[in-house]
Amino acid sequence: MSDSAHASSQSFITKYIFSTDHKVIAKQYMFTGFFMALLGGFLAYVIRMQLTYPGESIPGYGAINFLQYNSVVTMHGTIMIFWVAMPLLLAALGNFLIPLMIGARDMAFPKLNMLSYWIFFLSVVVLIASFFVPGGAANGGWTTYPPLSSAKYSGGQWGVTLWLIAVALEFAAFLLGGINFVTTALNMRAPGMKLFDMPIMVWMQVVASVVFMLSVGPLIAGAIMLLLDRTVGTGFYDPAQGGDPMLFQHLFWFFGHPEVYVIMLPAFGALAEVLTVFSRKTIFGYKMIVYATIATGGMSFLVWAHHQFVAGIDPRLATPFSITTILISVPVAVTTFSFMATLWKGKIRFTTPMCFALGTISLFLLGGVTGIHHGAPASDMFLHDTYFVVAHFHYALIPQVFFAFFAAFYFWFPKMFGAMFNEVLGKLHFLGTFLFMNVTFLPMFVLGFMGHQRRIANPQMFDTLRNAQVEHLHFIATIGAFGLLLSQVPLLINLVVSLIKRKAPGNNPWQANTLEWTTSSPPGHGNFETQPTVYRGPYEYSVPGAAQDFIPQNVKQ
Amino acid sequence: MNQAVNVGTHSKENFETLGIPTGRLAMWWFLASEIVIFGGLICIFLLMRWRHPEWHAEAEHTLNFAGGFNTLVLLTSSLSAVLAHDAIEKGLPKKAASYLGYTLLGGILFLGVKSYEYAHEIGAGFVPAKSMFWSFYYLMTGLHAVHVIAGMIAIFVVMLGVRKGQNLQRVELVGIYWHFVDVIWIFLFPLLYLSA
Amino acid sequence: MTQESSTTTGHDAAGHEIPYVQIWAWLVFALVASFFIGELTVPVLGIAMIFTIATVKAYLVIANFMHVKFEPKFVLLILGAAALSLYFFFFGLVPDTVYGPFK
Numbered sequence: 001m002s003d004s005a006h007a008s009s010q011s012f013i014t015k016y017i018f019s020t021d022h023k024v025i026a027k028q029y030m031f032t033g034f035f036m037a038l039l040g041g042f043l044a045y046v047i048r049m050q051l052t053y054p055g056e057s058i059p060g061y062g063a064i065n066f067l068q069y070n071s072v073v074t075m076h077g078t079i080m081i082f083w084v085a086m087p088l089l090l091a092a093l094g095n096f097l098i099p100l101m102i103g104a105r106d107m108a109f110p111k112l113n114m115l116s117y118w119i120f121f122l123s124v125v126v127l128i129a130s131f132f133v134p135g136g137a138a139n140g141g142w143t144t145y146p147p148l149s150s151a152k153y154s155g156g157q158w159g160v161t162l163w164l165i166a167v168a169l170e171f172a173a174f175l176l177g178g179i180n181f182v183t184t185a186l187n188m189r190a191p192g193m194k195l196f197d198m199p200i201m202v203w204m205q206v207v208a209s210v211v212f213m214l215s216v217g218p219l220i221a222g223a224i225m226l227l228l229d230r231t232v233g234t235g236f237y238d239p240a241q242g243g244d245p246m247l248f249q250h251l252f253w254f255f256g257h258p259e260v261y262v263i264m265l266p267a268f269g270a271l272a273e274v275l276t277v278f279s280r281k282t283i284f285g286y287k288m289i290v291y292a293t294i295a296t297g298g299m300s301f302l303v304w305a306h307h308q309f310v311a312g313i314d315p316r317l318a319t320p321f322s323i324t325t326i327l328i329s330v331p332v333a334v335t336t337f338s339f340m341a342t343l344w345k346g347k348i349r350f351t352t353p354m355c356f357a358l359g360t361i362s363l364f365l366l367g368g369v370t371g372i373h374h375g376a377p378a379s380d381m382f383l384h385d386t387y388f389v390v391a392h393f394h395y396a397l398i399p400q401v402f403f404a405f406f407a408a409f410y411f412w413f414p415k416m417f418g419a420m421f422n423e424v425l426g427k428l429h430f431l432g433t434f435l436f437m438n439v440t441f442l443p444m445f446v447l448g449f450m451g452h453q454r455r456i457a458n459p460q461m462f463d464t465l466r467n468a469q470v471e472h473l474h475f476i477a478t479i480g481a482f483g484l485l486l487s488q489v490p491l492l493i494n495l496v497v498s499l500i501k502r503k504a505p506g507n508n509p510w511q512a513n514t515l516e517w518t519t520s521s522p523p524g525h526g527n528f529e530t531q532p533t534v535y536r537g538p539y540e541y542s543v544p545g546a547a548q549d550f551i552p553q554n555v556k557q
Numbered sequence: 558m559n560q561a562v563n564v565g566t567h568s569k570e571n572f573e574t575l576g577i578p579t580g581r582l583a584m585w586w587f588l589a590s591e592i593v594i595f596g597g598l599i600c601i602f603l604l605m606r607w608r609h610p611e612w613h614a615e616a617e618h619t620l621n622f623a624g625g626f627n628t629l630v631l632l633t634s635s636l637s638a639v640l641a642h643d644a645i646e647k648g649l650p651k652k653a654a655s656y657l658g659y660t661l662l663g664g665i666l667f668l669g670v671k672s673y674e675y676a677h678e679i680g681a682g683f684v685p686a687k688s689m690f691w692s693f694y695y696l697m698t699g700l701h702a703v704h705v706i707a708g709m710i711a712i713f714v715v716m717l718g719v720r721k722g723q724n725l726q727r728v729e730l731v732g733i734y735w736h737f738v739d740v741i742w743i744f745l746f747p748l749l750y751l752s753a
Numbered sequence: 754m755t756q757e758s759s760t761t762t763g764h765d766a767a768g769h770e771i772p773y774v775q776i777w778a779w780l781v782f783a784l785v786a787s788f789f790i791g792e793l794t795v796p797v798l799g800i801a802m803i804f805t806i807a808t809v810k811a812y813l814v815i816a817n818f819m820h821v822k823f824e825p826k827f828v829l830l831i832l833g834a835a836a837l838s839l840y841f842f843f844f845g846l847v848p849d850t851v852y853g854p855f856k
Contacts (some may be wrong), residue, residue, distance in 0.1 A: 183582050243609075
């Protein structure tokens with residue numbers, strides 16, 4: 001346990017580097033995530049340039065060969081999922097918010113929390129090191145299917161091996177973090193806070209952590225098997241030695257699909273908080289959202305094989321998995337429509353976080369709807385491994401990882417840094433990101449329908465793709481990608497300017513109800529001056545007869 | 558269920574709103590994630606074993622007696638781990654520390670026998686890459702051995718603490734972990750040795 | 754849910770007396786039995802018996818040594834969720850892994 005009595009006498013190192021304070025650890029995760037997002041964004045820029053001007057030297061990277069292109073695509077996917085989405089949505093938001101929202105001093109195991117960050121940091125180091133080993137970084141795709149990732153076909157010896165080690169470390173970090181999240185939310189709640197008094201964000205973080213813990217096991221075993229295949233010469237995935245390459249696909253997606261929901265649920269949690277506060281209304285169907293979340297988490301274990309419809313799986317598997325895939329959209333839709341119903345007749349305030357939250361819903365809808373095409377094997381046969389899939393999952397993930405995270409970021413920025421951001425710059429950030437997101441990825445739907453495969457380094461090598469239309473669409477998408485990167489500049493300016501200006505936001509700038517707004521901004525070591533007691537649910541806005549249009553959870557009446 | 562223990566105070570104690578102490582609750586969640594790792598591996602092995610009935614010829618070369626002896630060793634070390642917990646309950650930390658010492662001895666004996674087996678098998682030409690059965694054999698027993706070593710380190714640390722009378726609640730936690738390692742072996746033994 | 758303060762470390766302090774040594778004796782007996790059944794190499798039935806015995810042994814350890822018997826039901830929920838996840842995993846993989854195209 002951390003010793004708060006000595007908080008003031010802590011040295012710089014124990015306060016900001018090897019800190020056990022959940023708020024500092026959250027910031028560490030967040031800034032590591034931002035850094036990795038820049039790296040992933042740079043790789044995206046390399047991909048766009050190569051596709052638009054194949055074979056030409058890329059400013060800042062140089063000429064790229066096909067093997068390097070494979071590495072770039074692999075690392076872009078890996079970094080954005082495991083080193084951006086996970087730390088930002090799960091680790092940063094969860095670490096910062098869970099103890100504050102439930103009125104706890106810190107996590108249940110602060111030292112374990114610190115350990116989890118430093119294991120994560122080590123995984124970052126290993127991953128970045130893999131760019132500089134002979135043969136370059138991993139190049140078997142972010143899914144690392146054997147035989148693409150086997151010693152024989154993966155080019156360099158070291159890339160995939162380091163990739164596997166980095167991912168294993170990252171999983172270990174998030175397993176420790178997940179155990180911490182769940183025990184904290186279950187056992188550290190402030191007096192009076194029942195499970196159904198927890199903000200939706202806490203529920204989402206808990207369900208996401210549990211889903212992660214229960215789905216990742218087989219892949220950990222499978223990753224060790226792949227490592228042995230590469231180093232010792234075993235044949236777990238080699239048909240010549242009695243192994244089965246498809247086995248790895250199953251192991252990967254048994255984790256990989258629940259992982260989609262591990263990322264989605266915390267994003268939805270952020271939406272629930274932001275939408276309710278800025279609609280000045282109680283959330284529509286609190287318990288329904290909670291049950292739908294649990295149902296989503298449970299059903300996410302039953303849908304994985306829809307990633308393998310064209311891999312040669314047993315056709316008898318296709319029907320059940322396509323049914324479960326379509327079915328899982330029901331609880332997700334329940335949650336989404338509850339959010340929309342929350343907006344209905346609310347007194348909506350168009351602040352920056354609210355804009356990002358509304359942007360999330362509208363964009364995610366497109367990502368969700370195009371998922372139906374992949375859930376049905378008949379259409380998936382044609383769309384699989386094309387740019388349609390690329391567009392689909394970017395429309396599903398960017399709203400979650402960037403829009404929902406930015407909604408949360410702006411919303412809790414005053415609490416995190418004790419400073420208010422600039423609304424105009426925030427809106428500019430939103431408008432640019434929203435516009436260029438569509439410019440980048442809408443053309444990809446069309447490219448996919450034209451039969452453009454994903455992961456190919458040079459479309460002009462294919463007769464069907466060697467035409468002006470493909471070039472044109474790639475050009476538009478590249479313009480969009482540039483715009484998307486440039487749109488992040490207002491964020492940077494905003495961050496720097498508001499941290500220098502330090503306009504004090506007060507404890508509760510948004511007139512919100514949850515417990516984190518009842519303490520100072522930023523909260524001191526130990527979070528609360530006196531431990532809060534909870535008397536009511538988290539979303540009592542515009543209650544008829546009340547003096548104000550919000551009643552914080554710790555107010556007794 | 559929700560009546561917190563420390564109402565109104567700002568104590569560092571855990572609130573136990575669920576009726577399970579926080580340390581033990583975390584241990585159960587940890588074991589759940591371990592179950593999925595080991596269980597996943599066992600599932601994969603079962604599926605591959607089902608697919609390759611011819612493996613029974615290979616399984617005959619495992620040393621049944623050594624495996625059986627090791628099961629006995631782990632069961633006994635589990636007994637002393639639970640007796641250590643019992644001694645803590647009865648307020649006898651010195652006795653608990655020596656019981657934990659016996660558990661450690663059991664772990665060392667287990668690893669010794671396991672090393673003898675490995676040496677014997679590798680000497681007979683059954684290396685990990687010889688066939689898939691042996692790949693699984695080394696992977697599963699190896700992963701288990703890593704857990705045994707991790708458990709022994711944890712028990713050693715706890716034992717030192719108990720000697721000084723510190724962190725007595727940890728005896729139960731390492732005990733639960735050690736029993737879990739035991740349960741894994743209870744399944745690995747028939748899977749890899751007996752079902753030839 | 755059991756009510757206990759943070760001063761107690763276990764449930765058996767609340768009055769549950771578990772005959773640890775006796776359970777250990779049963780475990781050893783089960784081990785010897787499964788060992789001899791294994792040596793006899795009876796087909797199918799022998800395998801079934803061996804794994805039944807293993808399950809019984811695991812139950813004895815989990816229920817008594819790990820005190821799951823006396824834990825709140827929530828612990829069973831945690832372990833059950835892990836088992837359920839594996840159940841889906843196993844049966845989802847049967848068609849491809851046992852009878853799959855790469856056989």
